[in-house]
Amino acid sequence: MARILVTNDDGIYSRGLRAAVEAVRELGDVYVVAPLTQKSATGRAMTLHRPLRAKLVSVPGARMAYGLSGTPTDCVIFAVARFGNFDVAISGINLGENLSTEITVSGTTSAAIEAATHGMPGVAVSLEVEWKKTLGEGEGVDFSVAAGFLRRVVGEVLEHGLPEGVDLLNLNVPSSATGETPIEITRLARRRYAPTVEERIDPKGNPYYWIVGRLLEEFEPGTDAYALKVERKVSLTPLNIDMSVRNEETLRRLREIFENGSR
Ligand code: MN
Numbered sequence: 437m438a439r440i441l442v443t444n445d446d447g448i449y450s451r452g453l454r455a456a457v458e459a460v461r462e463l464g465d466v467y468v469v470a471p472l473t474q475k476s477a478t479g480r481a482m483t484l485h486r487p488l489r490a491k492l493v494s495v496p497g498a499r500m501a502y503g504l505s506g507t508p509t510d511c512v513i514f515a516v517a518r519f520g521n522f523d524v525a526i527s528g529i530n531l532g533e534n535l536s537t538e539i540t541v542s543g544t545t546s547a548a549i550e551a552a553t554h555g556m557p558g559v560a561v562s563l564e565v566e567w568k569k570t571l572g573e574g575e576g577v578d579f580s581v582a583a584g585f586l587r588r589v590v591g592e593v594l595e596h597g598l599p600e601g602v603d604l605l606n607l608n609v610p611s612s613a614t615g616e617t618p619i620e621i622t623r624l625a626r627r628r629y630a631p632t633v634e635e636r637i638d639p640k641g642n643p644y645y646w647i648v649g650r651l652l653e654e655f656e657p658g659t660d661a662y663a664l665k666v667e668r669k670v671s672l673t674p675l676n677i678d679m680s681v682r683n684e685e686t687l688r689r690l691r692e693i694f695e696n697g698s699r
Contacts, residue, residue, distance in 0.1 A: 437464050437465050438463060438464030438465070438523040438524070438594050439464055439465050439467070439519075439520075439521075439522045439523050440460055440463065440464045440465065440466045440467070440522060440523065440524055440525075440526065440590070441466075441467050441468075441469070441512070441515050441519075441522040441524070441525040441526065441551070441556070442456050442457050442460070442466055442467070442468045442470070442498070442525075442526045442527075443468070443469055443470045443471075443508055443511045443512060443515070443525070443526070443527050443547050444456070444470050444471075444508065444527055444528055444529070444530060444543075444544060444547075445471065445474075445475045445476050445477075445478065445507075445508045445527070445530065445542070445543025445544045445546075445547065446474055446475075446476060446530060446531050446571075446572075446573065446574070447470060447471050447472060447473050447474050447475065447503075447573065448468065448470035448471065448472060448493050448495070448501065448502075448503040449493075449573050450470075450531065450573050450574050451573060451574030451575070451577065451579065452528060452529035452530060452531055452563065452574045452577070452579055453468065453470055453495070453528070453529070454495060454496065454497075455529050455574075455579035455580075455582070455583045456526055456528055456529050456561065456583065456586060457495055457496070457497040457498050458496070458497050458583065459583035459584070459586045459587045459590075460526065460586065460587060460590050461497035461498075463587070463590060463591055463594055464523065464594065465499050466497060466498045466499060467498065467499055467500055467501070467515060467519050467522070468493075468495050468498045468500070468501035468502065469501070469502045469504055469511040469512070469514050469515040469518070470501075470502075470503060470504070470508075470511055471503070471504060471505075471506060471507060471508060471510075471511060471543075472489075472491065472503040472504060472505050473505075474571055475507050475508055475543045476530075476531075476532075476542070476543055476544075476570065476571060477541050477542065477543065478507045478508065478543045478546075479540055479541050479542065479543065479546050480507075480509045480540070480546035480549060480550060481507045481509060481546075482506075482507065482509050482510060482513070483506040483507060483510050488504055488505050488506045488510060488514065489504070489505040490502045490503070490504050490505075490514070491503045491504075500519075502514070502515075502518075507543060508527065508543040508544065508546060508547035508550075509543075509546055509547060509550040511547065512525060512547050512550040512551050512554070513550065516554050516556075521554060521555065521556055522551075522556050523556070523557070523594055524556065524557050524558075524559060524590055524593050524594055525547070525548060525551030525556045525557070525558050525559070526548075526558075526559045526560075526561065526586070526590060527544045527545065527547040527548045527551075527558065527559070527560045527561070528544055528559075528560055528561035528562055528563075528582075528586070528607075529561050529562065529563050529579050529582050529583065529586065530542070530544040530560070530561065530562035530563065531563065531565050531569055531570045531571070531572065531574055531577065532562060532563070532564065532565055532567070532569075532570035533562050533563070533564040533608045533610075533664060534560065534562040534606065534608065535608060535624075535625060535628050535660045535661045535664060535665075535671070536624050536625035536626065536627055536628040536659070536660065536661055537624050537625070537626060537627065538627070538628055538629065539560075539606060539624065539675075542560075542562075544560050544561075544562055545560040545604075545606055545675075547560070548560040548604045548605075548606070549603075549604060549675075549677055551604070552603035552604045552677050553677060557593050557597065557598045557603075557604065557605075558603065558604030558605070559586070559589055559590055559593060559604065559605050559607060560604065560605070560606045560607065561582060561585075561586045561589075561607040561608075561609070562606075562607070562608050562609070563577070563579060563582040563608075563609050563611065564608070564609065564610045564611040564664065565577055565611060566611075581609060581613045581614060581615060581617075582609040582613070584615055585607060585609055585613075585619070585670055586607065589605060589607055589672065593605070598674075599674070601676055602674040602675070602676060603675060603676050603677045604674075604675050604677070605672055605673070605674055605675070606660070606671075606672070606673040606675055607670070607671070607672050607673075608660060608663075608664050608670065608671040608672075608673075609670050610664050610668050610669070610670065612668055613668075613670055617668070617669060617670050618669050618670065619669065619670045619671075619672050620663040620667065620669045620670070620671055620672070621672055621673075621674065622658060622659055622660040622662075622663045622671045622672065622673045623658060623659055623660070623673060624659065624660055624673060624675075625655050625656065625659035625660055625661035625662065626656075626659075627652060628651065628652055628655075628661050629649030629650065629651060629652065630649065630650045630652060631647055631648070631649045632647075632648060632649070632650070633645045633646070633647055633648070634646045634648050653665075660673050
């Protein structure tokens with residue numbers, strides 16, 4: 437029986453996590469470790485300066501489910517320490533798409549990245565929803581189409597593993613998708629938001645700040661953002677966690693400058 441880990445960054449009470457468990461429960465033994473509270477946009481943060489509390493939670497379809505007072509990355513580390521490695525680690529179904537190089541901000545994709553560092557194939561899955569619903573628990577959101585695509589991707593990973601050089605898959609499903617919506621294999625867009633800071637004034641007259649992002653609208657064809665936002669297709673991005681540059685010409689030039697001091 438395959439061993440499947442499910443986590444997310446919207447918390448163990450998110451309906452998206454429960455939909456993910458339902459989607460894959462027939463593919464193996466499902467274990468859940470997920471944050472007790474909303475942890476979106478926490479990236480790959482790890483809790484090192486305070487203890488973690490774990491609570492057994494009932495999640496239909498899961499063999500065992502823990503809510504953890506930490507981040508999505510803490511959850512993956514806890515799951516491996518507690519249960520050993522898994523054949524696949526799923527993170528999602530996230531409330532809101534996770535696109536472009538900004539995925540390192542995402543707790544959802546970061547959990548799959550953490551899993552990949554433990555040698556487990558990761559699948560991050562996100563569903564486009566209205567902005568105001570991204571920090572809720574998925575009330576009124578229909579996860580069924582995203583769940584179908586997740587089942588298909590996880591089934592493939594369990595049967596054949598990830599292709600050479602791929603550590604994780606980042607799956608994004610548009611809100612308008614049906615079972616017939618095509619999948620496009622994509623690369624990350626360079627950028628999706630133009631983040632800035634808004635200043636407000638508190639009741640005592642002191643300024644405070646909110647980070648806000650203006651959505652960009654121009655994306656290159658072939659990118660995840662173009663597939664989802666322009667073509668309205670399901671985007672599947674194969675990712676590698678090695679961010680180092682491999683281009684030999686570039687490396688040769690840098691060696692000349694920094695190793696040989698020839699500039
Ligand atoms: Mn989230």
